[in-house]
Amino acid sequence: MAGDDFACRSNVGVAPQEQLLGIKPGSRHLSIGLPAEHNGGEKRFPLTPEGVALLTREGFAVLIERGAGEGIKYSDLHYTEAGAQAVEPAEVFRCDVVLKITPLNEEEAASIRPGGLLLTLLQPQYQSASVLKVLMQKRVTAVAIDRVVDDKGRYLFADILDEIDGRAAIVLASELLSNRSGGKGVLLGGVPGVAAAEVLIIGGGLAGRAAARAASGLGALVRIFDNDFYRLRATQLEVGPSVFTSNMHPHVLENAMRSADVVIGTEVPDRGRLGMNYVEMMKRGALLFDLCMDQGGCFETSSCSEAPCNKVYEQCGVLHYCLSSVGSAVARTASMALSNLLVPLLMELNDPAMLYGHIKTDDRLRNAVYLFGGKLTHKELSLRLGLPYYDMALFMSMF
DSSP states (O other), rough: TTTTTTTETTEEEEEOOOOOOOOTTOOOEEEEEEOOOSSSOOOSSSOOOHHHHHHHTTTTEEEEEGGGGGGTTTTTTHHTTTTTTEOHHHHTSSEEEOOOOSSOOHHHHHHTTTTTTEEEOOOGGGOOHHHHHHHTTTTTTEGGGGGGGGTTSSSSHHHHHHHHHHHHHHHHHHTSSGGTSSOOOOOOOOBBBOOOEEEEEEEEHHHHHHHHHHHTTTEEEEEEESSHHHHHHHOOOHTTTEEEEOOOHHHHHHHHHHSSEEEEEOOOOTTTTOHHHHHTTTTOOOEEEOGGGTTSSBTTTTOOOSOOOOOEETTTEEEOOOOOGGGGGGGGHHHHHHHHHHHHHHHHHGGGGHHHHHHOEEEEEHEEEEEEEEEEEHHHHHHTTTTOOHHHHHHHTTT
16 A cells, blocks of 8 residues: 555554654764853853753754753753753763853863863963863863954954953942942942042953943043053043043053042053052052953952952952952853854854864864863963963864
8 A cells, every 4th residue: 555664554553653764974963061150259151041942943952050050040941941951960061062151170171071172261360280181181172262253353252251341340349339338338420519439440442441331321430541542542432521541651540549449450551460559559448350360460469269259358458359250240141142152153063073174164263272182272371381382283284
């Protein structure tokens, strides 16, 4: 009878018969692992449920460690409804690609699959030689997403995180100046008859301009210092003529430091970190935010532990806030921004068999690699940790 290939007779009539379909080579989709962040101060997460839904719809397998999304107030149910599987930590690290904000610790490095691909922020101040040695033994390839560029050479991930950090610093400063947080009880924008708080910003890049916009919007008196004329011009165009701009003239900077209620360092000055003498001249109870800990810090008094934390410490009578990411205070917003950028990047890496080929052909991704098949390809990390360095171009010529 017609259809004999697809049905068989039974005592209840004709029943459907299963037919095995062949799987074409290269048709398997990537599996993506989302481990939890166990470092105290880090709340950001690489993918939101909306991002997971887009990936699973395209055939990706997404595995998330149970409870991993709680830092951005998403439950396991939100992720499983989007198509992810909530699993134990060990299963997450066996995926083709592991996404994480901070560098792995030793336990996580021991769990990652040999030859796997790791996408994380570089955060050199948190990189450990012992962890990197484990990843090198396992021939892991690691990509710093904050070093990935677009077709125009812009650092998409780094830029959006800088902007979030700049804005978040002003939000936190407003809170820390209040009596409720033990501050002086100063309203950042002031009121009629009472002077506004003074905000001093070092660096006119994206983070500096974002902080200037946020502070100016709240009514604070904003001063921004940078030796780049075009950055200062961009600041005035974006924020308005009310913002005070200046080159890094020592006397002008010293006067601004003396009167500032909040100082935000977004970049290390060309001549190096600002010395303790600058901090000592600040008002007692003033706030100092250092947003460039991954560059060694903007101030001599800035210090950060080897792992993210959310401690605020006092030195020279000034409260120091020196985390690698102030944006962790607004982790959900930051996670949404990261997810929006990561999803299209992962879409391009869909075929597990083409991961290394994609790195070779895509300059945007290749220049962000800091471990390639277990070889350290980042010179600054090599010098800092005393590990052997290999030029990425050597590996590309081998393909």
